[in-house]
Amino acid sequence: MxxxxxxxxxxxxxxxxxxxxxxxxxxxxxxxxxxxxxxxxxxxxxxxxxxxxxxxxxxxxxxxxxxxxxxxxxxxxxxxxxxxxxxxxxxxxxxxxxDIVPNHFSDQHVWFQEALKSGRGSPARNRFHFYDAQPDGTPPNNWISLFGGPSWTQVEDGQYYL
Missing domain, CATH: 3.30.750.90 (Transcription Regulator spoIIAA)
Incomplete structure (x- = not known):
């Protein structure tokens, strides 16, 4: 049974x-x-x-x-x-x-801070969604955040993250 x-x-x-x-x-x-x-x-x-x-x-x-x-x-x-x-x-x-939130860390989480300090293609960056800019330097696409404004944030090396 x-x-x-x-x-x-x-x-x-x-x-x-x-x-x-x-x-x-x-x-x-x-x-x-x-x-x-x-x-x-x-x-x-x-x-x-x-x-x-x-x-x-x-x-x-x-x-x-x-x-x-x-x-x-x-x-x-x-x-x-x-x-x-x-x-x-x-x-x-x-x-x-x-409520466990395994796929949505804050930008203050230690892993994300490590990703910001690491270079393109690093294991730390690969934990998150980092993408290269379009050839003209604009974000990878035109997605808009539910919180207002673009979904993308650019980092010093030119990549963007969601």
């Missing part, structure tokens, strides 16, 4: 940390605020919480522009706060899904 994976029938409650609950009065929601309201979330009958990104970020893209995927953004707390949140959720039989 084949069992159905838990997530196919689960009720999953998404939490955007910055707007969920501010525990310290600084105007931003935080992990301690989420932890303090997990009883309420559990009483809603959910099976899991889905946490939007809470990693270190310049927050130009709602936290999806990750600068350090191994740490908690200080505006949300610290690693101990994250561990406490997960432990409390598990005590309440809530699963925790963390």
């Amino acid at each position: 084949k069992s159905t994976p838990w997530w196919k029938e689960a009720v999953i409650y998404q939490i955007y940390p910055r707007s969920f609950y501010d525990s310290n009065g600084d105007g931003d929601g935080d992990l301690v605020g989420i932890t303090s309201h997990l009883d309420y979330v559990q009483k809603l009958g959910v099976d899991a919480i889905w946490l939007s990104p809470f990693y270190t970020s310049p927050n130009k893209d709602g936290g999806y522009d990750v600068a350090n995927p191994r740490d908690v953004d200080p505006r949300f707390g610290n690693l101990e706060d994250a561990k406490n949140l997960i432990a409390r959720a598990h005590e309440l039989n809530l699963r925790v899904i963390a």
Whole structure:
């Protein structure tokens, strides 16, 4: 007898940390605020919480522009706060899904900074989308960013990145 994976029938409650609950009065929601309201979330009958990104970020893209995927953004707390949140959720039989962002680093991420310092065709640059300019020096194409303006940014050696 084949069992159905838990997530196919689960009720999953998404939490955007910055707007969920501010525990310290600084105007931003935080992990301690989420932890303090997990009883309420559990009483809603959910099976899991889905946490939007809470990693270190310049927050130009709602936290999806990750600068350090191994740490908690200080505006949300610290690693101990994250561990406490997960432990409390598990005590309440809530699963925790963390939004992992493996393909969208911030320009402040150490790998991207390394790519900027490395030359054309280097392994560091190959982690990202760097392209040569068109013969007239303009960007590789005319793509427009959803944030306004061109999608491309030029670096000192003339290449562009997305």
